[in-house]
Amino acid sequence: MGKNSKKYKIFHLYRERTFFLFISPWLIGFLVLTLFPMGYSLFAAFTRWDGITEPIWTGWNNFENLLFNDSAFWIGVKNTFVYTFISVPLNLCIAFILAVLVNKKLFASNFFRSVFYMPTIISGVAIFMAWGYILDPASGIMNYFLSLLGIPGPGWLTTEGGAMPSIIFMQVYNLGTPLIIVLAGLQGVPRMYYEAARIDGASSLRQFWHITIPMMSPVIFYNMVMQIILALQVFMVPWVMTEGGPNKAIYTMNIHLYSNAFRYSRFGYASAIAWVLFLIILVFSILVFRFSKYWVFYQED
Template structure:
């Protein structure tokens, strides 16, 4: 029993964090989603009114869903493709390769921080470095952040730039592909393109599945770029779901309504992840033949 108590003492910080900062808020938000709660007054149970208002009487909800889905469909595929391309480029033996791998991973260390978002804003301002570089090519200034047609795609490039974590996983998977398979494909007359599609890609499908799920979850929860860079503008063209949730919770103090929004987001992400897992039996391949 003494050893058990010592073990519990060591994991107690994690247990406190899990129950106090994860599990309890998780179920508390479910309860508050059925209440009218503002953090100032006591919560008042109102049933499904928050959900009814969300789906029938909130134009911002529909707009934020459109913006968020566009953001996810734009940023996730680009991030996956770029991470795989860089991983294949770094999957070589050369002097200083570990340095280059570290450099390419650095953006993921900073992550979606406020500092990086501010840097992104300065890069793409009307008089920012990107437009200054374009001016050298005699290209007029582009209103990257002020145009409703470009702003969302501009901030959507930020998570693409943070491809390091996905790249590391792709790189580890590439190193586990048996070299004799490439030699056999070469003997059979397969080109490099066919070797990629028939040898490399099938071995990478488990990692593609993992990176796809994690990237989708992170993209749906994005909040910092929309707040710091554009504050949801112009004309709500970058009004991501996370920003709408933040506004209702901490700008208007509609905690019950924001809790309902968070549960709608949770259900939407869960349903999408489940659908991807269900479809994986048709395109994910494992070495032992399992699916």
């Protein structure tokens, strides 16, 4: 028994060492590339630092200036919230409806599934540059088709009123990931629920409302959380299209962060913006999780 116990301990120790050996690349990467930068950015948020010279401790000065003296930051907050509150519901609803239609295996459903997902696997910059040509007020395809109908084309990205709807439309078009997630969830709903409802005389609409939506609520919840986080961090679309213009019409919090860090070399101030954005995302996430108990249902419920 003593020899067997010793062999078991040696084997167990070997397995532990092997486990840590295989996980060490990820662990080292997490510590060096994630945890340390986060910790240093928290320190930098309380300093005046240009990224080259020694940081100078300023206490809460960056946060005070950001919250009470920086009008551009509040423009970014407003635009980010407007973008989030409009784009997220649109994205979720359109992705859900298209997934339901594709799941019915209608004519060419596999083709449309590929078409809807295609923007996700293409470079985002390339897609948004293409949209820039499409929405160009002088030579864009969109205004050309409107002119054929006798409608004067607006300046989609060159006017304050047209810039925000344009980037929301562009981002909603890129709904491949939430659509595929919803589609996978729909295919996991047990068919017996629909068969029982059909026997009881429930219409297709009642089946959708009382079976599909409750059974899909965990998937909707997951998509909602991810889309809110991504929308609050929006940067690429408004930056590639107009760099936040015209007149800061699509100027977001992340553009303000980027501008302060890489245009003005105010890395301490940019770190303060990053942590305020982190807290905003954290509050939104907590609220969504807190209220999820009222509308998210699981099979065991």
